[in-house]
Amino acid sequence: MPISRSVKDALGSSSMIRKMFEEGNLLKKQHGADKVFDFSIGNPDIEPPDAFHRVLLRFAQEDAAGLTKGVHGYMPNPGFPAVRDALAKKASREQGVTLDGSHIIMTVGAAGGLNVVFKTILNPADEVIVPRPYFMEYKSYVGNHEGILREVDSLPDFNLDLDAISKALSEKTAAVLINSPHNPTGRIYPAATLRALAEILEAHGKKTGRYPFLVADEPYREIVYISGGTPPVLAAYRHSISVTSYSKSLSLPGERIGYIAVNPGIQDEEDLLSGLIYATRVLGYVNAPALMQRIVAELTEESVDVGVYARRRDAFKTVLDKAGIPYANPEGAFYLFAKVPPKKGGSTAVTDIVGDDGAFVNHLKQYLILGVPGSGFGKPGWLRFAYCVDETLIRASGEAFKKAMETWV
Amino acid sequence: MPISRSVKDALGSSSMIRKMFEEGNLLKKQHGADKVFDFSIGNPDIEPPDAFHRVLLRFAQEDAAGLTKGVHGYMPNPGFPAVRDALAKKASREQGVTLDGSHIIMTVGAAGGLNVVFKTILNPADEVIVPRPYFMEYKSYVGNHEGILREVDSLPDFNLDLDAISKALSEKTAAVLINSPHNPTGRIYPAATLRALAEILEAHGKKTGRYPFLVADEPYREIVYISGGTPPVLAAYRHSISVTSYSKSLSLPGERIGYIAVNPGIQDEEDLLSGLIYATRVLGYVNAPALMQRIVAELTEESVDVGVYARRRDAFKTVLDKAGIPYANPEGAFYLFAKVPPKKGGSTAVTDIVGDDGAFVNHLKQYLILGVPGSGFGKPGWLRFAYCVDETLIRASGEAFKKAMETWV
Numbered sequence: 001m002p003i004s005r006s007v008k009d010a011l012g013s014s015s016m017i018r019k020m021f022e023e024g025n026l027l028k029k030q031h032g033a034d035k036v037f038d039f040s041i042g043n044p045d046i047e048p049p050d051a052f053h054r055v056l057l058r059f060a061q062e063d064a065a066g067l068t069k070g071v072h073g074y075m076p077n078p079g080f081p082a083v084r085d086a087l088a089k090k091a092s093r094e095q096g097v098t099l100d101g102s103h104i105i106m107t108v109g110a111a112g113g114l115n116v117v118f119k120t121i122l123n124p125a126d127e128v129i130v131p132r133p134y135f136m137e138y139k140s141y142v143g144n145h146e147g148i149l150r151e152v153d154s155l156p157d158f159n160l161d162l163d164a165i166s167k168a169l170s171e172k173t174a175a176v177l178i179n180s181p182h183n184p185t186g187r188i189y190p191a192a193t194l195r196a197l198a199e200i201l202e203a204h205g206k207k208t209g210r211y212p213f214l215v216a217d218e219p220y221r222e223i224v225y226i227s228g229g230t231p232p233v234l235a236a237y238r239h240s241i242s243v244t245s246y247s248k249s250l251s252l253p254g255e256r257i258g259y260i261a262v263n264p265g266i267q268d269e270e271d272l273l274s275g276l277i278y279a280t281r282v283l284g285y286v287n288a289p290a291l292m293q294r295i296v297a298e299l300t301e302e303s304v305d306v307g308v309y310a311r312r313r314d315a316f317k318t319v320l321d322k323a324g325i326p327y328a329n330p331e332g333a334f335y336l337f338a339k340v341p342p343k344k345g346g347s348t349a350v351t352d353i354v355g356d357d358g359a360f361v362n363h364l365k366q367y368l369i370l371g372v373p374g375s376g377f378g379k380p381g382w383l384r385f386a387y388c389v390d391e392t393l394i395r396a397s398g399e400a401f402k403k404a405m406e407t408w409v
Numbered sequence: 410m411p412i413s414r415s416v417k418d419a420l421g422s423s424s425m426i427r428k429m430f431e432e433g434n435l436l437k438k439q440h441g442a443d444k445v446f447d448f449s450i451g452n453p454d455i456e457p458p459d460a461f462h463r464v465l466l467r468f469a470q471e472d473a474a475g476l477t478k479g480v481h482g483y484m485p486n487p488g489f490p491a492v493r494d495a496l497a498k499k500a501s502r503e504q505g506v507t508l509d510g511s512h513i514i515m516t517v518g519a520a521g522g523l524n525v526v527f528k529t530i531l532n533p534a535d536e537v538i539v540p541r542p543y544f545m546e547y548k549s550y551v552g553n554h555e556g557i558l559r560e561v562d563s564l565p566d567f568n569l570d571l572d573a574i575s576k577a578l579s580e581k582t583a584a585v586l587i588n589s590p591h592n593p594t595g596r597i598y599p600a601a602t603l604r605a606l607a608e609i610l611e612a613h614g615k616k617t618g619r620y621p622f623l624v625a626d627e628p629y630r631e632i633v634y635i636s637g638g639t640p641p642v643l644a645a646y647r648h649s650i651s652v653t654s655y656s657k658s659l660s661l662p663g664e665r666i667g668y669i670a671v672n673p674g675i676q677d678e679e680d681l682l683s684g685l686i687y688a689t690r691v692l693g694y695v696n697a698p699a700l701m702q703r704i705v706a707e708l709t710e711e712s713v714d715v716g717v718y719a720r721r722r723d724a725f726k727t728v729l730d731k732a733g734i735p736y737a738n739p740e741g742a743f744y745l746f747a748k749v750p751p752k753k754g755g756s757t758a759v760t761d762i763v764g765d766d767g768a769f770v771n772h773l774k775q776y777l778i779l780g781v782p783g784s785g786f787g788k789p790g791w792l793r794f795a796y797c798v799d800e801t802l803i804r805a806s807g808e809a810f811k812k813a814m815e816t817w818v
């Protein structure tokens with residue numbers, strides 16, 4: 001076979017999602033894009049903030065005037081020193097610990113950052129513990145570097161199940177991977193939960209001699225609806241690493257710009273930092289895109305208007321409430337994780353039913369509503385709606401949801 | 410150990426190069442940057458062409474005026490359709506075959522592209538044949554995806570040794586990896602050589618049922634000093650893939666923008682293209698940086714002034730000729746591969762000596778001349794000088810080279 005067996009297998013299993021996209025596009029062609037309630041994709045539709053456009057324009061003008069030199073060339077693999085310094089200040093504020101530029105590695109988005117981290121810390125067959133449901137690409141990011149993703153359940157409210165994590169720990173555990181605010185549930189892990197997790201990991205490290213890293217995937221850290229923001233992982237646990245991007249906070253997902261923040265005083269700090277830089281190089285990223293590095297360093301106080309997402313969230317909750325579809329109340333990010341409702345005439349004990357999410361997604365499709373089955377996140381019986389679409393469309397979907405529920409029998 | 414064993418090992422072995430960089434920086438601090446003849450790094454110092462700055466400015470102005478929508482957001486993983494179409498036209502002209510947009514995958518530089526290709530085609534323990542000397546990162550790019558780099562010798566003039574390649578072929582051979590114009594020798598493989606290689610690969614495929622891919626790493630394809638340009642690989646062999654970037658041709662290495670061009674009619678074309686797109690996604694690249702995609706699509710007729718490099722090459726050749734240091738005559742790229750000269754009073758039969766490249770590099774350093782040992786490219790007895798530095802510096806190095814040779818005893 002000319003292509004890799006594992007890639008060939010993956011193509012087979014991801015063809016369902018591809019088919020879903022194709023069907024969605026077909027529906028839009030048939031009915032008009034504004035008639036299809038497409039909540040399937042997490043592609044922020046909000047434009048970057050004005051400050052982004054201003055900085056881009058200023059840099060472009062300086063370039064055109066010949067005032068810059070070498071700014072599109074290679075810089076050290078972890079990024080421009082001035083950019084790393086600026087982001088260290090930002091990360092220090094957010095994470096409650098004092099970082100300097102050496103603790104920041106600029107990356108090709110958070111996805112690039114996670115691959116760099118796993119390349120650096122995983123030996124073959126090492127395990128990374130992740131709470132279910134989870135963003136399915138994690139399996140690839142860990143598998144790319146010969147690691148094994150070890151899934152554990154979350155609590156019914158989708159907070160971390162510390163007992164489940166504790167039981168999954170072993171000498172093969174290289175890391176625990178968390179994502180807060182969480183895709184697909186919108187859950188934000190409270191500071192007390194992070195502290196309790198840290199105690200468990202510390203105790204495990206003391207006993208086995210191997211302290212698991214706590215890797216926090218935080219691209220949604222600034223999209224928050226509750227007071228207090230996203231509690232910092234670096235302040236909670238010594239051996240923690242935050243990976244984030246500007247894909248959501250500045251609506252720049254296509255520009256692939258993010259960074260890794262490593263906790264000062266983390267175990268084997270020097271080797272770890274050198275390893276992350278080495279991994280950035282040999283994985284072929286080489287460095288994060290130069291122009292975007294310089295731009296985000298100027299925008300450490302900026303983010304998109306979270307109020308827009310908050311209003312959409314409220315509108316979507318109203319729609320689902322009226323339709324009688326239960327969901328987890330989102331505290332951050334721009335996803336709503338809904339439970340497949342019981343069929344009319346079926347049991348009303350909603351909490352005991354694992355509904356057929358594939359069937360419900362297909363049923364909704366007849367009413368031109370597109371979502372993603374929870375099975376795609378390791379959580380059958382649920383489905384994800386992404387509300388990074390216009391509020392008008394969300395409101396307009398109310399009627400379609402109601403009709404869909406009437407015929408869900 | 411908290412970090413991966415293989416990364417830890419790699420850090421140990423790459424510490425020599427790091428040490429060299431540090432020493433170079435120290436020398437510049439001690440003597441002043443303009444007094445150190447730093448030919449160690451292949452970082453193009455020529456600024457991007459004016460057309461790049463013009464297009465960047467136009468796009469930035471359109472952004473600031475609110476005329477764009479979603480241009481910094483996600484697009485399909487292989488790139489914006491219009492960009493792929495534009496580059497398919499360019500690749501068709503250059504490669505002598507007719508590609509459409511579906512054959513182009515936008516990548517995070519050529520290094521990103523090579524990782525995507527190897528992720529897609531390699532099964533564990535599959536082999537990739539590469540002629541020596543070679544860019545040492547290739548070993549990582551192949552090893553990242555559990556493949557094995559199989560080195561073969563080149564001819565004395567650094568053209569491909571077809572017998573050596575032929576002998577190295579086996580049922581484990583997934584690909585032959587070539588790089589033309591070549592780093593570090595500047596060699597360009599002639600069309601007749603590529604045709605002969607294609608015949609060998611075809612015959613091997615017919616016999617074993619496995620046609621090796623011919624993967625061409627072509628970031629220097631437009632930096633050419635001989636007539637006729639870089640002969641196309643896609644026209645030469647059906648199962649060929651070109652990987653290239655704008656790092657050298659537009660002097661944009663820090664922006665990480667390149668692409669893969671897949672030969673139409675290649676074996677299992679549909680699976681291969683789907684696999685490359687899948688690999689782009691799961692390796693964490695997700696897509697090539699959005700703004701740079703749009704910019705390079707506007708610049709398909711542009712490149713930096715190759716004349717600048719040609720004049721530097723001539724100046725450097727004069728310097729080495731006068732110093733009596735033999736070298737391979739570069740036909741492209743911006744490297745000069747020089748042979749460690751015999752010590753005074755030693756044998757004069759230069760061609761039979763494998764000199765100590767590490768010792769010679771250290772000797773040159775005393776005269777503030779920095780190069781890279783050929784051992785770093787799998788070719789001891791040689792050293793690489795990168796001439797992407799100002800011509801004045803090259804000319805000024807003549808005296809230092811002469812003095813260095815007088816004391817090479």
